[in-house]
Structure formats: structure tokens, C-alpha cells
Amino acid sequence: MVELAINPNSRIPALTDVDKNGKEIQIFESGAILEYLVAQYDKDHKVSYPYNSPEYWETVSWLTWQMAGVGPMQGQANHFASKESTSLLRFAGEQVPYALNCYVHETRRLYRVLAITWPRAPRATSSATASPSPTLPFGPGSALTYSGLLSIDEFPHVKKWLYTLLVCPGFEEGCNAPGPHRYLNMNDMSEEELNSIAASLGTWIIDAMKRDAEA
Numbered sequence: 001m002v003e004l005a006i007n008p009n010s011r012i013p014a015l016t017d018v019d020k021n022g023k024e025i026q027i028f029e030s031g032a033i034l035e036y037l038v039a040q041y042d043k044d045h046k047v048s049y050p051y052n053s054p055e056y057w058e059t060v061s062w063l064t065w066q067m068a069g070v071g072p073m074q075g076q077a078n079h080f081a082s083k084e085s086t087s088l089l090r091f092a093g094e095q096v097p098y099a100l101n102c103y104v105h106e107t108r109r110l111y112r113v114l115a116i117t118w119p120r121a122p123r124a125t126s127s128a129t130a131s132p133s134p135t136l137p138f139g140p141g142s143a144l145t146y147s148g149l150l151s152i153d154e155f156p157h158v159k160k161w162l163y164t165l166l167v168c169p170g171f172e173e174g175c176n177a178p179g180p181h182r183y184l185n186m187n188d189m190s191e192e193e194l195n196s197i198a199a200s201l202g203t204w205i206i207d208a209m210k211r212d213a214e215a
């Protein structure tokens, strides 16, 4: 849980910074944080595009797609998912086939949108700037099998992009704070290993849900 003073929505990520007037500023929601970081610290557009350019709006489109689509849908898939071929559960504590189908299939559909768009996008080739989706989540979102999908190999462009990010200067170092990143590697783990990761997270998600329901 994040300090309400930093994020009124009490979630991570949240950011505090000092603005150009020397005043502390708080930013929450990952999309807003990304927009803030490029506005403040990427003024020569190494990883972003000039405001109001066609590429800027393309980026905003994909960022909004990520925030409104992939984030919420894959988040719910993580909650209900078990690998489709097994009956092991992550968090839900009971099999809810309708929810599982709804969220896992919607997550797959969203990644298919990328799979269709990516090869056609002229900027979708190599650098961190040159992508139709520079905002594709590297963190939990890159553990596709954790979300109930069968394999990351279903989406070769996504896989290639995630590994491309890793070799961008400073990227992996950032991912390794506070501890070694593991989300991409989770795609190669067995279902038992994935479930032990879910189990190691404890019951805080379910406990928080109960508290919220009673509040």
C-alpha cells in the first residue's frame, strides 16, 4: 500500500519529484508517470516524440490502449488464471470459468492487436523510440504464461521487443531495483513454479479485497 499523500489511489507505481519551481510534486498512474518523465527529462526526444506530432499522438493512443485495455484485463487474468490445461489456481481460490475465459481471452485478443499492428508499423523496428507501443508493460505484463496464456511464443514481435528493451542502456539495471527482475523469465517456468510464486505473495490481495468490501 502506498502513502495516500503520494497516491490518493494507494497503488504503485507512484512518483515524487521536485518541479521546475522547486516545489514537490506527486504523480500517480503509470501512464501519467511516463508522460511526466518524458516531458521533464526527455526534452531532446531520445525516447519520445515532440508534443502534438503525429508520432506523439500515436504514442498516446498506445499508452491509452495499454492503460485502459492491457493493464486492467491482464490484471484480472492474473487474478483468475490458471494455465488453461490445468486446474491450478492463482488468487481467486475457486474456479470461475466465465471470468477466466473472459479475461484470458481478452488479454490474448489485445496482444493479437499488437501482433497484427506491429509488423505493419514503419517505426516498429529497433530502437526504444521507434515502436508503436513503447509503453508495452515490461514488468508483470511480460509474464504472459502467468496470465494464463499458453506461451509468449504466440507473440514473437512482443517477445522480440521485450528482449530488445533489456539491452537498452540502463534498462535492465532499472528493472533490477529493488531486486533481480524475473517477469520475463517466468515465461519459461513450470506451472508449479508459477503457482509457488503466487503462493509466496501470500493472501494480501484477497485480504485487501475483503477489507475494501467491508469498508
Ligand SMILES: N[C@@H](CCC(=O)N[C@@H](CS)C(=O)NCC(=O)O)C(=O)O
Residues within 6 Å of the ligand: 001, 010, 011, 012, 013, 028, 029, 030, 031, 071, 140, 208
Ligand atoms: N492503473 C494503475 C494500476 C496500479 C496497480 O494496480 N498497482 C498494483 C501493483 S501492479 C498495486 O499497487 N497493488 C497493490 C494493492 O492492490 O494494494 C497504474 O497503471 O499505475
